[in-house]
Amino acid sequence: MKRLTMSKKRKLNNIALVFMNLPIMLLILTPLLYTLSISIMPPSEIYKNTLIPSSISFDNYVRAFTNPAYSFSKYIQNSFVVSISVMLGQMLTCSLAAFSFSFLDFKGKNILFLLVLSTMMVPGEATIIANYLSISKWGWRNSYQALIVPYLTSAMGIFLLRQHYLAFPKELREASRIDGCSNLRFLNSIVFPLSKPALGALGAYVFLNTWNQYMWPLLVTDSDAYRTVQVGISMLYDIDAEALGLMMAGVIIVIVPSLSIFVFMQKQLINGLMAGAVKG
Amino acid sequence: MPKEVSTAKQSGPYMSHKGRLYDRIEPYLLLLPAFSIFSVFLFYPFLRTIYLSFFLTDKFGNAKVFWGVRNYSDLFASSSFWASISVTFQFVLIVAFGSLIVGMITSLLTAREYPGSTIISASYAMPVAIASAAASMAFRMVFHPTNGLLNILFGTQINWLGSPEWALFSVSAVTIWLQSGINFIFISAGLRGVSDELYESASIDGAGYFRKLFSITIPSISPTLFFPSYNKYN
Numbered sequence: 001m002k003r004l005t006m007s008k009k010r011k012l013n014n015i016a017l018v019f020m021n022l023p024i025m026l027l028i029l030t031p032l033l034y035t036l037s038i039s040i041m042p043p044s045e046i047y048k049n050t051l052i053p054s055s056i057s058f059d060n061y062v063r064a065f066t067n068p069a070y071s072f073s074k075y076i077q078n079s080f081v082v083s084i085s086v087m088l089g090q091m092l093t094c095s096l097a098a099f100s101f102s103f104l105d106f107k108g109k110n111i112l113f114l115l116v117l118s119t120m121m122v123p124g125e126a127t128i129i130a131n132y133l134s135i136s137k138w139g140w141r142n143s144y145q146a147l148i149v150p151y152l153t154s155a156m157g158i159f160l161l162r163q164h165y166l167a168f169p170k171e172l173r174e175a176s177r178i179d180g181c182s183n184l185r186f187l188n189s190i191v192f193p194l195s196k197p198a199l200g201a202l203g204a205y206v207f208l209n210t211w212n213q214y215m216w217p218l219l220v221t222d223s224d225a226y227r228t229v230q231v232g233i234s235m236l237y238d239i240d241a242e243a244l245g246l247m248m249a250g251v252i253i254v255i256v257p258s259l260s261i262f263v264f265m266q267k268q269l270i271n272g273l274m275a276g277a278v279k280g
Numbered sequence: 281m282p283k284e285v286s287t288a289k290q291s292g293p294y295m296s297h298k299g300r301l302y303d304r305i306e307p308y309l310l311l312l313p314a315f316s317i318f319s320v321f322l323f324y325p326f327l328r329t330i331y332l333s334f335f336l337t338d339k340f341g342n343a344k345v346f347w348g349v350r351n352y353s354d355l356f357a358s359s360s361f362w363a364s365i366s367v368t369f370q371f372v373l374i375v376a377f378g379s380l381i382v383g384m385i386t387s388l389l390t391a392r393e394y395p396g397s398t399i400i401s402a403s404y405a406m407p408v409a410i411a412s413a414a415a416s417m418a419f420r421m422v423f424h425p426t427n428g429l430l431n432i433l434f435g436t437q438i439n440w441l442g443s444p445e446w447a448l449f450s451v452s453a454v455t456i457w458l459q460s461g462i463n464f465i466f467i468s469a470g471l472r473g474v475s476d477e478l479y480e481s482a483s484i485d486g487a488g489y490f491r492k493l494f495s496i497t498i499p500s501i502s503p504t505l506f507f508p509s510y511n512k513y514n
Contacts, residue, residue, distance in 0.1 A: 019391055028403055029403055031457065049432045100306075100307045100308075100311050110308070112315075127325035128325075131325045134320070150317070150319045150320075153317040158314060212410070237420070244421060250417070262409035273462075
């Protein structure tokens, strides 16, 4: 009898919790739902201050892709090229460095690791002008390499993977060492396959961050051929500040890829970031 | 940190190959790709920024005239610099405080599992995936002076982004929204780390929810709370 009332109490508690969450959830989701609603609204309704469209129209989406002054599909392609390259590059450089920091022993290891961590404390604004000067000097403005190369490694990635590698059983390394397995082979055939979740989390995190970059791409590109999506949607505002529906359609198009990555990788992403937060 | 000590100890036996040159430089070779990027795009520009701050430059950014600390004294003498410092402090305080509150509430409300908690957690973490450029466009619509959501809901005609008394508030609101996802993730992680035994013994002693919140939860996760608040400066 007592158990029954306990489970009833728990059920009531759960319902109360869900109801307490609803207003906050609504608050967090409203900006996006409103954006979506504006983007599919017939234009006349926007100016009548309608919140929910009476009929759905995808005109704004079609216009975003077919406007001659504006090569949206090219921006999307550029963003994909840059984000995927940066993602793969960081997965590689960060795993090599993290492997060295966690499995190997060498002089200056702690100082070098501190140097890596110290890069987290340098705000982007402190380097962006000097970096821009270097990029211009090399003639790299308006190129993929200007968007990709500066981001090919990150302290966050090295730190995240090192945390993961430190949890590896040491016997594994010892056994393979005895069998004459070199470091690189150990990394390739044992560490990589065993750290797929951590690498996946890092990859998703890096992709999101690169996809969402704004300041650097704005600075180093001024031609359609290399412009990325985040700069592209801000230009929608400059082209026609009155075309609110078109702008909102642009926002929705740009967040669809990052939001899908978030939805598919959510569990790994959150667990990966949490591991970095707690063990730090 | 204790972990690191144990690595050093346990990897001791591998050092038997010490004699071979390749084995000795291999750790550095593995670090080379990461450190070359850091050197060219982080250490060098950071030092160059400091170096250039003591010079007058031409328009290509080459140091021309040594100017000592006069760039700094000019900056400190300018009233707009101090105005922007003061606004930055206000902004950081509002955003740090606001996003901590949002992060705390959202992670406390999803601290244990119940039907629907997965979807609720996902929507709280979702702003992590949204770019600031996209969010600022979306919020431009929310704050639109004539056709925006806020003015429609409140029946007002406020120029949220253009008027001096509302602009800081509006920009802070967008930033809090953008930060709320990562704060939710970090604070939830902190909450998971608090040991259940503390709560159990507090319950036995008859402590209520808020007593436990202020005497156990918040003190235990205070290091985690510090990180997201520090992070605002970047």
